[in-house]
Amino acid sequence: DIVMTQSPDSLAVSLGERATINCKSSQSVLYSSNNKNYLAWYQQKPGQPPKLLIYWASTRESGVPDRFSGSGSGTDFTLTISSLQAEDVAVYYCQQYYSTLFTFGPGTKVDFK
């Protein structure tokens, strides 16, 4: 199974400041046949299901604010919130879909400083 790790476990950011979350996979999730990274990012607020933010590691889902961006390739990925807003306080998860046995990272909690 592909193991996903995230860092940090939590971070506190001032309103308007940048938040950076890292995700690492135990093996590459880059498919050579199409040169796509099989990596997604979700946001989850308390009492709600996860909400899709990013897929193919860097493609923003329709309706997601452009302050959210994804980058990286192979085994190392980053989710960046360029200017933290009040509504961004949440837990963020990465997920690999390279393998049928889908796996998620443990999550990163983002809060206000």
Added chain:
Amino acid sequence: EVQLVESGGGLVQPGGSLRLSCAASGFTFNSYWMSWVRQAPGKGLEWVANIKQDGSEKYYVDSVKGRFTISRDNGKNSLYLQMNSLRVEDTAVYFCARAARDYTKLNWFDPWGQGTLVTVSS
């Protein structure tokens, strides 16, 4: 509007059984892989199982193999999870989730249902 609505959760004793259902609407159900994903209280997300459009392929996380069975009824636009030999560690909110792209196994999940809580306790 695409919608997934789970039901069937509740309190069950260790060793007991429970059947979860997910009612789908707003899309062509028989065109998509479907999954169950769970979240233990205060913990992260864990993919549990998925099933192909026609039910011919099914995959499970190791921890539920031999105890859980995923199935679907395309005529009723419904997904199911039969859970047997339940353990305390199966306590979680169980989400129904659709593959984002039709006829494609390797997918991110979108949309998700609101979830149904399963509590395994004596």
